[in-house]
Amino acid sequence: NVDRRTWVHWDGNTRSPIARNLLASLGLGAPMHGKHGDLEFAVIKRQTDLSEKIRPPRYPFHIDEAAAKRGESLFSANCNSCHTGPENDSRLHPVAEIGTDPHRAEMFTQKLADGFNKFLAELETEGYKAPKENGVRSTGKYFAATLAGVWARSPYLHNGSVRTMQQLLTAPAERAKKFHRGSRTYDEGNLGYTDEGAYVLDTAASGNSNSGHDYGTKLTSQEKQDLIEYLKTL
Numbered sequence: 001n002v003d004r005r006t007w008v009h010w011d012g013n014t015r016s017p018i019a020r021n022l023l024a025s026l027g028l029g030a031p032m033h034g035k036h037g038d039l040e041f042a043v044i045k046r047q048t049d050l051s052e053k054i055r056p057p058r059y060p061f062h063i064d065e066a067a068a069k070r071g072e073s074l075f076s077a078n079c080n081s082c083h084t085g086p087e088n089d090s091r092l093h094p095v096a097e098i099g100t101d102p103h104r105a106e107m108f109t110q111k112l113a114d115g116f117n118k119f120l121a122e123l124e125t126e127g128y129k130a131p132k133e134n135g136v137r138s139t140g141k142y143f144a145a146t147l148a149g150v151w152a153r154s155p156y157l158h159n160g161s162v163r164t165m166q167q168l169l170t171a172p173a174e175r176a177k178k179f180h181r182g183s184r185t186y187d188e189g190n191l192g193y194t195d196e197g198a199y200v201l202d203t204a205a206s207g208n209s210n211s212g213h214d215y216g217t218k219l220t221s222q223e224k225q226d227l228i229e230y231l232k233t234l
Contacts, residue, residue, distance in 0.1 A: 001148060003052040005087045010158035011105050012092050012143040013113065016135035018048045019120050022128070041127035056149025059232040061188050071230025074223055078216045082144040092141040099172075099212025100142065101159050110138040148234050154192035155181065161203050161210035164192030165231060169224045172211045178202050191228050 002008055007015055014020045021044050026032060030039040082093065095102040116136040123130065142158060156162040163179045164187055182197020203210040216227060 001056065001146065002054070004146075007089070007137075007139075007143075010142055011108060011139050012089065012141070013108055013137055013139055014135060015137075016131060017052060018045060019116075019131065019135045021048050022120070022123070022125075023116065035122050035124050037123055037125040037128075039125060041125050045127070056234070057152055059151050061186070061232075063232050064229050067226045067229035068233050069230075071223075071226035071228070074216075074219065074227045075230050078219070078227070079147070082215075083147050087146065089139075091144045092139055093144060094141055098142055099214065100157055101161065101207060101209035101211065103207040104158055105140050105142060108138050113138045147231065150234055151191055151232050155179075155201070156192070157210065157213060159208055161201065161208050163195060164190035165228050166190035166224065167192070167210075168213065169216045169219065169227070171217045172214055175203075175210045177204060177210075191231065 002017065007013065008017060008020065022037070022039075022041075025039050025044055026037050030037055032038070082091070085091070095105050113134075113136045117134040120135065121130050150165070154162075154164055156165065156168045160181070162168045162175060167175050167190070176195075178200055179195045180197040181193075181199045181201055183193040183195070185194045185196060186192075187194050202208060216224070219227065
C-alpha cells in the first residue's frame with residue numbers, strides 16, 4: 001500500500017519512490033559519468049510502478065476468530081491512535097516518545113537530504129526529468145505505518161530488532177538480545193519467523209537496539225494472544 005503514502009520510509013523522508021530507486025541503483029553500482037547516470041530508466045520506472053501495486057497478503061494459517069474478535073477492542077485501545085487514519089505527517093512521532101533506536105532518525109540530517117536533492121536536480125539520464133520540488137527531507141522522527149499485512153513484516157521495529165509480535169508485546173528489557181535471521185519457517189503462535197538462519201542479529205550492536213515501543217506490554221498473556229489473533233486479520 002505504499003502508493004497511499006505521500007512520504008515513504010521509516011522516517012517519512014522521501015516523497016518520490018522513483019527518486020528513491022534511482023538513488024539505490026546508482027548507489028549500488030550503476031556507473032556515473034560526471035552528472036550522467038548510465039542506467040535504464042524505463043526499467044527502474046517499471047519496478048517502481050510494480051512495487052506501488054503490491055497489496056498486503058492475507059494471513060495463510062488458522063485464525064481463532066473468537067480470540068480475534070476480543071482482540072479488536074484491544075487494538076482500538078492500544079494501537080489505533082498511532083497506526084490508523086490518514087497517511088500523513090500526523091503519523092510521525094519523536095524518537096524520545098517512542099523510545100526505539102534513534103540512529104536512523106538522527107543520521108538522516110537535513111544536510112544529507114539537501115545533498116540528495118541537489119544530486120537528483122542535476123542528474124542526467126535518458127527518460128528522467130528532474131523533480132520540480134525537493135523530494136527528500138529530514139524529519140528526525142519515525143512513521144507509524146498502517147498494520148495491514150503486519151504478520152508478514154517480522155522482524156519488527158524499523159531496524160528489525162524484535163523477532164516476533166509476541167516479543168514486541170514484551171517489556172523491552174525482557175526481549176531477546178540475540179536471534180537468528182534467515183528462517184523460512186513461520187512461528188504462527190508468536191507471529192514471526194523462527195529463531196533460525198545463518199545471520200545472528202545482536203541488539204547490543206550500534207543501531208540494533210530493541211528498546212522502546214512498549215505499547216501493549218502491560219496486557220495480560222491472554223489479552224496479548226487475543227491482540228495477536230486480531231493482527232492476523234489485518
